[in-house]
Amino acid sequence: MRKGRVLFALIIFFGLIYAVYQYTPIFKPNTIEIVVKSPKAYFSANKTVNIAISDKTAPIKSIKVELISMNTTIKLFEKQFNEPLVKQFDVNFKPNKVIPQGKAVFVVSVEDYSKSNFLNGFKKVVQFPVFVDSTPPKVILLSGVSRIKIGGAALAIFYVKDTNLKDVYLGVSRDGVVDRFRAYNAQTIFGNPNVYLSFFTYRLSKLKNYSTNIYATDEAGNLTIVHVPVFYTTPKIRTSRINITDEFIKTKVMAILEHEGIPKKETLLGDFLYVNDIVRKQNYAKVKEICSKSESKILWKGRFSQLFRSAVTATFNDKRFYYYKGKLVDVKYHKGYDLASVRNARVNAANSGRVVFEGYLGVYGNTMIIDHGFGVFSLYGHLQSFLVSVGSYVKKNQYVAITDTTGLAGGDHLHFDVVVDGYYTNPVDWWDYHWIKAHILNVIDEAKTRLSLLNQ
Known part of the structure; x- marks a missing residue:
């Protein structure tokens, strides 16, 4: 009789140990991992949301991606896994929703099928503040058609405005590559902080498939591309x-x-x-x-x-x-x-x-x-x-x-x-005054005229 009680106590004891090990987070903690690759500090409804989700010990049960803006929760993505089979999942989607611009909170919630949280499964939430900006930079070409000899230089002048402007440059595509030319702020010439200029050249090309564009990107990743019309001629090569x-x-x-x-x-x-x-x-x-x-x-x-x-x-x-x-x-x-x-x-x-x-x-x-x-x-x-x-x-x-x-x-x-x-x-x-006047000074004067019309 006494042996039976001891055996029963041992069974209860080891059962409790097993239960503690198997169904509590003491020995098996939450192993859900959420890596938000994008967005970061800025959010655009036009850019892809990229999140890597994994769980080392249990299958994923549900994923929810939300944005809290102006005290309103906006559901961006939701997925339920009816079968406990998936331990790794990549979230990739474009919101394509009208979201108010300004401060918001980006929230990712993930639940798993783990039994180690008193049979309730684990939940992990990652959230951080973002600034919602879904409007691409405003770009207006102020210079007209550029004229250039292959190997020569030309000047493009343009107006770029965006509260969160990150990068702006002029790119010349040729033979499958892009020659990138820095856009310099030209406030010293135009008295306007939103005016930029780029000197550029057309290098020798096998295909002569030149294409010239202005690229402006903001912190949220919104991109504006504006074509620069260029008329070019090919000089004789000695x-x-x-x-x-x-x-x-x-x-x-x-x-x-x-x-x-x-x-x-x-x-x-x-x-x-x-x-x-x-x-x-x-x-x-x-x-x-x-x-x-x-x-x-x-x-x-x-x-x-x-x-x-x-x-x-x-x-x-x-x-x-x-x-x-x-x-x-x-x-x-x-x-x-x-x-x-x-x-x-x-x-x-x-x-x-x-x-x-x-x-x-x-x-x-x-x-x-x-x-x-x-x-x-x-x-x-x-x-x-x-x-x-x-x-x-x-x-x-x-x-x-x-x-x-x-x-x-x-x-x-x-x-x-x-x-x-x-x-x-x-x-x-550059040794030719007439070239300087026609391709630089006159281009600047024309840009000033167009800028004045823009400011009206």
Whole structure:
């Protein structure tokens, strides 16, 4: 009899332990996980809600997504799982509902089939404040049809307004890629904080399927795209033959490799090809990085100046065929103008601006870059020395450097580039006052007229 009571007590004891283990959250806690990938701080009824839901120990029973706005609960999504089978579920949907703009609370509620909460299942709620903004930015093109030669530059001016504006830029699509040009706030010109401008260029394209658009995005992810009409022409491309000798490689190429700390290749030709391709691409990337930040005002005035008393020895986008021992080994496009004067000629600044870089830059040798504002830069390569320092503001035609043969230069000359937001463009346009007036000054005046009509 006593043994029976002990056995019964043990059964009750272990039964209680099992019940505590199996049906209470002491040993089996809530394992529901909710990861809200979007929205974050801002919510748009036009953007996809993306939530990852999982439960390590029990199947999901129900999911509910709501928005509490102006003391009203708006049901966005609800799903019941009638069978206890699913432990992981991704919520993806567009609300497509009219929701009042302003402050709200985003709420996600999930219940599971767990028996570890006294047979009631677990529930987890994630909620956080959001700002509802379902209105895309307002974008109005203020400039008219842009005209551009491939390789040349053009200016687009536009009005963008959004309380929660996040990003605005101009994009040129070509050959399946998009060249992105920074939109600079142009309040210094127009006196309006909602006016932006972008200088841009059309790079060489195989398909010539150019498309130019303004992209404006707000914090909620609402996107506005406005097309920029562009009429373009194709200039004739010059070609040239450059014969590479062993002596040139041993002197010019080796100097670059040593300066960059790059080991020599197995052959002299390998050394040349590495510098002409890999090092050159690295130099282009460095120039793009340097030219990614510019002052939001025009620092220059009038047309740009060519190197005084210089002759043009190579032009923009010249197609260069490199031969080594009579064999074609490489093809490259020249990204600027080569200007020859006397040996160690003094270099005049093409226009006023601020010196943002001076130093050694691979194929360019000793190089100086001047910021002229709104993403326009001038580059001076193959220099011997610098006459001004980084950070200095220089005047148009002020002497800033001395020419030489540093970098991949076969003789004493100046390599001159005009760079727009990191992209090379034809300097010859910037030397022409009539081009400056027609493609920049007149465009600004037309935009001012359209802006005044917009403000009426």
